Amino acid sequence: MSTLHYDIAHVLDGSVLLLGFLLLYQRRMFGLINIFAFQALGLALAAAWQAHVHGESHLYATALIALSVKAGIIPYALRRLIIHFGIHRTIDTALGIGPSLVAGATLVALSVMLVLPVTADSAALTREKLALALSTVLIGLLMMITRRNAITQVIGFMALENGLILAAVGVQGMPLVVEMGIAFEVMVAFIIFGIFFFHIRDRFESLDLQYLESHRGERR
Amino acid sequence: MTVSGLLSVGLLAQIVQAILVLALAPALTGLVRLLKARLQGRRGASLVQPYRDLACLLRKDVVIAENASWLFQAIPYIVFTMIWFAAVLVPTFTTVLLLGPTADLIALVAFLGSVRFFMALAGMDTGTSFGGLGASREVMIGSLAEPAVLMVIFTVALVAHSTSLIDVAEYLTGTDVGIRVSLLMALLAMVMVAIAENARIPVDNPTTHLELTMVHEAMILEYSGRHLALIEAAAMVKLLLYISLILCMFVPFGIGTRADGFAGIGLGLVVYLGKLMGGAVILAVFESSIAKMRVFRVGEFLGGALLLGVLAMIYLYISWAV
Numbered sequence: 026m027s028t029l030h031y032d033i034a035h036v037l038d039g040s041v042l043l044l045g046f047l048l049l050y051q052r053r054m055f056g057l058i059n060i061f062a063f064q065a066l067g068l069a070l071a072a073a074w075q076a077h078v079h080g081e082s083h084l085y086a087t088a089l090i091a092l093s094v095k096a097g098i099i100p101y102a103l104r105r106l107i108i109h110f111g112i113h114r115t116i117d118t119a120l121g122i123g124p125s126l127v128a129g130a131t132l133v134a135l136s137v138m139l140v141l142p143v144t145a146d147s148a149a150l151t152r153e154k155l156a157l158a159l160s161t162v163l164i165g166l167l168m169m170i171t172r173r174n175a176i177t178q179v180i181g182f183m184a185l186e187n188g189l190i191l192a193a194v195g196v197q198g199m200p201l202v203v204e205m206g207i208a209f210e211v212m213v214a215f216i217i218f219g220i221f222f223f224h225i226r227d228r229f230e231s232l233d234l235q236y237l238e239s240h241r242g243e244r245r
Numbered sequence: 246m247t248v249s250g251l252l253s254v255g256l257l258a259q260i261v262q263a264i265l266v267l268a269l270a271p272a273l274t275g276l277v278r279l280l281k282a283r284l285q286g287r288r289g290a291s292l293v294q295p296y297r298d299l300a301c302l303l304r305k306d307v308v309i310a311e312n313a314s315w316l317f318q319a320i321p322y323i324v325f326t327m328i329w330f331a332a333v334l335v336p337t338f339t340t341v342l343l344l345g346p347t348a349d350l351i352a353l354v355a356f357l358g359s360v361r362f363f364m365a366l367a368g369m370d371t372g373t374s375f376g377g378l379g380a381s382r383e384v385m386i387g388s389l390a391e392p393a394v395l396m397v398i399f400t401v402a403l404v405a406h407s408t409s410l411i412d413v414a415e416y417l418t419g420t421d422v423g424i425r426v427s428l429l430m431a432l433l434a435m436v437m438v439a440i441a442e443n444a445r446i447p448v449d450n451p452t453t454h455l456e457l458t459m460v461h462e463a464m465i466l467e468y469s470g471r472h473l474a475l476i477e478a479a480a481m482v483k484l485l486l487y488i489s490l491i492l493c494m495f496v497p498f499g500i501g502t503r504a505d506g507f508a509g510i511g512l513g514l515v516v517y518l519g520k521l522m523g524g525a526v527i528l529a530v531f532e533s534s535i536a537k538m539r540v541f542r543v544g545e546f547l548g549g550a551l552l553l554g555v556l557a558m559i560y561l562y563i564s565w566a567v
Contacts, residue, residue: 032425035425035426036425036426036429038426039426039429039430039560040429043429043430043433043553046549046552046553046556050545050549122545123544123545123548126545126548126549126552127548127552129552130552130555130556133556133559134559137559137562137563141563152563153560153563153564156563157426
């Protein structure tokens with residue numbers, strides 16, 4: 026593989042991770058959704074590039090799914106939901122923006138330290154891809170932990186899933202069936218989340234999950 | 246080229262560059278202002294306006310506060326000289342410069358740090374509340390920006406195996422480095438720092454008239470006449486310096502190197518002007534599309550830059566470990 030191929034793949038993967046950090050940094054709901062859409066776009070490009078370089082045509086399908094569902098339908102639907110519910114459009118954090126960015130950087134360091142020894146005998150690109158993908162997954166998880174609103178938690182979940190797909194694209198030989206399954210699962214998850222939004226909203230007149238915790242009897 | 250030939254070319258290029266940075270800086274600021282005005286639907290002043298402003302200020306009398314010390318009058322000269330010298334060091338259109346070997350990145354940061362120190366002193370010297378406020382904010386921004394700059398410098402220096410700007414530029418143009426994630430992150434971090442250091446939106450507004458939101462402007466509120474002209478000119482040269490620095494560290498392609506000869510150096514000049522204009526367009530579009538942030542959010546903004554710098558280092562480390 027020539028260096029240019031390698032570099033472009035590397036930069037596309039890196040931009041997915043960078044956009045993951047921007048998700049942590051963003052304070053506005055619509056901005057957050059836009060960044061999520063861009064992250065999905067980056068993922069689609071990374072998958073398409075991998076398909077082009079390795080001649081694995083089924084990865085084009087992955088790219089297409091990422092592009093249409095995650096960069097198109099889900100952001101659009103989330104936007105509709107926010108307008109429909111009239112949700113407060115600033116982001117409510119459980120951990121401040123600064124500390125969560127620091128935590129994100131720590132997670133990246135952690136995933137690098139984890140991936141490097143484990144994959145000591147794999148190809149260069151695979152290792153870097155795995156490190157980037159694991160970081161993206163962990164940042165998605167962090168986002169789910171540190172944000173209070175249900176919609177931001179869903180975006181965290183989707184970002185996590187972007188990381189998973191990134192890892193799947195990087196490792197050669199992931200069957201299309203599995204990818205289709207994951208994509209389908211995400212759609213289902215999204216629909217279920219949507220229904221939950223309605224229910225939470227009906228009962229508590231807010232999407233802040235703190236109410237849910239106190240309702241369950243958890244006291245802080 | 247022979248050694249003596251190289252020296253004379255280096256001297257000539259150095260003199261041309263010293264004049265060029267000074268002559269171009271107001272035009273660059275004027276271009277950014279004009280582009281911003283057009284983007285906002287105004288006609289905007291012509292490119293020559295900053296030159297006229299400076300000439301006008303130079304002709305005016307200086308008013309100095311009664312309780313100002315000698316430092317207050319000396320600082321405009323110190324600041325202007327230091328910024329100009331720093332701008333002369335950064336390779337713009339060619340790497341064949343007489344002072345090239347002294348153009349070290351860490352020395353450059355030290356230079357800019359001492360400029361900030363003097364500006365903060367000048368802000369506090371007259372004892373007005375706004376001066377002190379501006380100085381304290383400037384120092385806060387500086388203390389946050391400097392670690393980020395150092396991280397970026399370490400990344401670039403590790404890639405090029407040198408902290409000399411000439412070596413960095415020649416390494417990036419000469420070898421097949423390609424686009425690396427580390428360099429991309431370092432570039433983003435450097436751009437964020439440059440925005441903060443040059444008092445641009447979203448960190449500070451260069452055209453603000455509201456004292457409470459000022460940072461840079463609050464420090465120089467007491468200056469007038471030729472002192473103000475020197476400080477304004479220093480700010481313009483600083484903008485040019487930062488854009489040149491980013492160009493030299495990350496996109497030095499087209500810069501005239503030793504091997505290119507005279508034609509290459511001439512071509513480098515044209516390419517440099519083009520890149521500078523591109524930088525002005527990007528800055529104007531960026532500034533028009535974003536709102537100024539609260540002073541207390543600057544910490545997050547520059548913390549983000551530091552974080553990108555650290556990430557750049559981490560990814561450099563993985564690329565190597567491979």
